[in-house]
Amino acid sequence: MLSRQENELLCRVGPDAPMGRMMRRYWLPAAMSTELVAGTPKRIRLLGESFVAFRGDDGVVAVLDEACPHRGASLLLARTEGCALRCIYHGWKIDATGAVLETPTEPEGSAFAAKVRVAAYPVYECAGIVWTYLGAPAAAPPVPDFAYARVPASHRVNAKFRTDCNWAQSLEGAIDTAHSNFLHSANILPQAGIERSQAADTRTARPSQDGRPRILTEDTAYGFRYAAIRRPLEDADVKQYVRVTHFVAPFTAIIPYGDLQNVQLYVPIDDEHTYMYNVKFGPAPISAERAEYLRGGLDSDGDYGTIRNRANNWLQDREAMKTTSFTGIEVIRNQDTAVQESMGPIFDRTKEHLGTSDVAIIRMRRRMLDSVRAFMESGAEPLGIAEPFDYGEPHAVEGMLPLDQPWQRVLDSGAPV
Ligand code: FES
Numbered sequence: 116m117l118s119r120q121e122n123e124l125l126c127r128v129g130p131d132a133p134m135g136r137m138m139r140r141y142w143l144p145a146a147m148s149t150e151l152v153a154g155t156p157k158r159i160r161l162l163g164e165s166f167v168a169f170r171g172d173d174g175v176v177a178v179l180d181e182a183c184p185h186r187g188a189s190l191l192l193a194r195t196e197g198c199a200l201r202c203i204y205h206g207w208k209i210d211a212t213g214a215v216l217e218t219p220t221e222p223e224g225s226a227f228a229a230k231v232r233v234a235a236y237p238v239y240e241c242a243g244i245v246w247t248y249l250g251a252p253a254a255a256p257p258v259p260d261f262a263y264a265r266v267p268a269s270h271r272v273n274a275k276f277r278t279d280c281n282w283a284q285s286l287e288g289a290i291d292t293a294h295s296n297f298l299h300s301a302n303i304l305p306q307a308g309i310e311r312s313q314a315a316d317t318r319t320a321r322p323s324q325d326g327r328p329r330i331l332t333e334d335t336a337y338g339f340r341y342a343a344i345r346r347p348l349e350d351a352d353v354k355q356y357v358r359v360t361h362f363v364a365p366f367t368a369i370i371p372y373g374d375l376q377n378v379q380l381y382v383p384i385d386d387e388h389t390y391m392y393n394v395k396f397g398p399a400p401i402s403a404e405r406a407e408y409l410r411g412g413l414d415s416d417g418d419y420g421t422i423r424n425r426a427n428n429w430l431q432d433r434e435a436m437k438t439t440s441f442t443g444i445e446v447i448r449n450q451d452t453a454v455q456e457s458m459g460p461i462f463d464r465t466k467e468h469l470g471t472s473d474v475a476i477i478r479m480r481r482r483m484l485d486s487v488r489a490f491m492e493s494g495a496e497p498l499g500i501a502e503p504f505d506y507g508e509p510h511a512v513e514g515m516l517p518l519d520q521p522w523q524r525v526l527d528s529g530a531p532v
Pocket residue numbers: 183184185186187188202203204205206207
């Protein structure tokens with residue numbers, strides 16, 4: 116449970132909110148690479164503000180404030196000219212650095228253009244994701260070159276999803292291993308006799324059906340990692356089934372997924388909407404059939420969300436619940452979206468009752484709240500920036516260990532990709 120004040124501190128991300136100010140000190144995913152095609156600017160909503168991104172003829176992406184610096188027409192409407200935009204209202208031309216190149220409504224020879232700029236933000240495009248940095252330029256941290264960026268494109272699957280609720284609420288679903296035994300029970304196959312859980316050709320398999328995981332956390336420079344320890348289906352008197360998940364500040368979860376790692380970045384659109392950028396990757400090429408499954412059929416609403424929503428009760432099928440389905444909702448992603456959105460846009464955490472399976476959620480809140488308080492009170496560097504670390508290091512892994520071994524030993528069983 117959080118106090119009302121802590122809940123506000125954790126969730127609000129606008130330009131004046133403490134968490135919003137701290138989030139602006141990190142690189143933020145702004146779009147999938149595939150969303151930005153030369154010739155068509157795209158509106159980017161991030162942390163409650165609007166920007167415009169466009170890919171120039173040179174293939175390089177630029178991110179600018181959305182409003183034209185003349186009188187504020189949206190640059191989403193602009194014509195694209197090479198590596199610049201031309202506002203359709205009065206024809207001002209603005210380049211990728213935010214410089215105004217032409218003000219054609221001004222007298223010939225006017226120096227007016229040189230006096231005006233639009234804010235432009237640094238861009239880092241890597242492994243299918245376009246990142247931007249909105250903070251003070253001198254304070255930009257190193258780019259987040261996660262392990263997925265170090266494998267060939269054939270070894271990775273990118274996807275993007277929207278949930279209509281606060282970023283922390285969605286992230287809490289990602290670092291909540293206990294729900295998988297219930298919410299996703301129809302989609303996870305119990306499979307005994309395997310040393311390290313491997314996905315069947317498409318679906319996920321687990322060598323355990325233990326719904327009461329023991330959760331142990333360990334702080335790291337990037338946030339923390341936790342082990343979920345379950346009784347296996349076989350040899351439970353001598354073995355333990357361990358899954359290690361990582362929280363990388365400010366909003367990333369790295370979750371084991373059989374032979375793959377499942378990276379989920381919960382990027383606030385505003386206080387009440389979130390895009391999740393998802394990269395699943397592994398040490399070998401992923402088949403086209405499996406990639407299709409991993410992208411997750413979603414009944415898309417056209418903006419990475421689902422047509423399943425509060426008004427239609429997420430299309431829950433009561434008949435299916437009587438026979439084959441615990442939830443009456445098909446597809447893992449739809450199940451997550453339904454429960455997260457059902458809590459309301461920002462859940463009132465003064466009303467919750469946290470149990471022993473919620474230890475990782477409590478840890479994430481504590482790490483982020485401690486960081487944002489120190490950031491506001493003493494100007495401390497944020498969590499994940501204060502202490503350098505290698506973004507390639509957090510390695511999500513699952514496996515069997517002898518009962519008498521510490522859980523960290525499971526990290527030895529799979530070398531980082
Ligand atoms: S508002 Fe863009 S040129 Fe006038």
